[in-house]
Amino acid sequence: MSGFAPGECFLADCPGRLTVELIADKWTAVVLYGLSRGPVRHGDLVDLIGGISRKVLTQTLRRLESHGLVRRHAYAEVPPRVEYELTPLGATLIDPIHVLTEWARENGDAVLDALDADPESVARHR
Amino acid sequence: MSGFAPGECFLADCPGRLTVELIADKWTAVVLYGLSRGPVRHGDLVDLIGGISRKVLTQTLRRLESHGLVRRHAYAEVPPRVEYELTPLGATLIDPIHVLTEWARENGDAVLDALDADPESVARHR
């Protein structure tokens, strides 16, 4: 519990808040991660991620694009082909996201244990 | 762009998804970070974080509690006093979150630049 300087950040107008706004979204991190090994087509991303709707994927990608994290390549072919890839800036976000997945791999079970070992905490009010 | 093994995770039912479900929330990461230096009272957290409403803070803390990341201490005093603190499991999440804040400190400006260097992309479809 030492080595952090928590008070300095995450409080209202600090840069950490920005990142949270960016990736603390239901799908953003997953999409970024799905792009981490190279360009992927829109439809492939839908299959790859699983559970995301095409509309939301498009929205997410558009937002990431406008934030400079993702680049869009539309080829004038038929049937249309669109590929998305990380920008260099976007690629720098993979590491932090990767840290999260590592955490999940190590502690995911503990969370699940706590979840079903603690059903009364939902019912307990005081 | 090497060293990752992206395909293995983040795809539907992998553990990485769990973490995202956990902290990919507007406030969760911020709250965890606010608790990272020790027990904090409910009201103090509201002030510390800034912008969160008491209700949402309570909801967030409750969820974290049921996930085993936060422990709640309610003292039978008047006026009531409630303190929240990280569990050991919750403390392990501080590092990954810290990585995110580091990213923000380094790349936050680049994101903001991309945002207002690309205003037409926002107007184009939003």
Place this chain on the structure above:
DNA sequence: TCCGACGGGAACCTCCGGGTACCTTTGGCG
């Protein structure tokens, strides 16, 4: 000739995140 492949977009709906206002308990104080 008509359908299928691929990606985008509009219309519609549902659900829950978030804000507001009120409730609780008891001691302080007018």
Place this chain on the structure above:
DNA sequence: CGCCAAAGGTACCCGGAGGTTCCCGTCGGA
């Protein structure tokens, strides 16, 4: 004596994020 303040929780309501469905565009192939 009675009313309010402090601190946290909660009932209720609304807006918007996210999902579903359908439609569009074009060309190749059955």
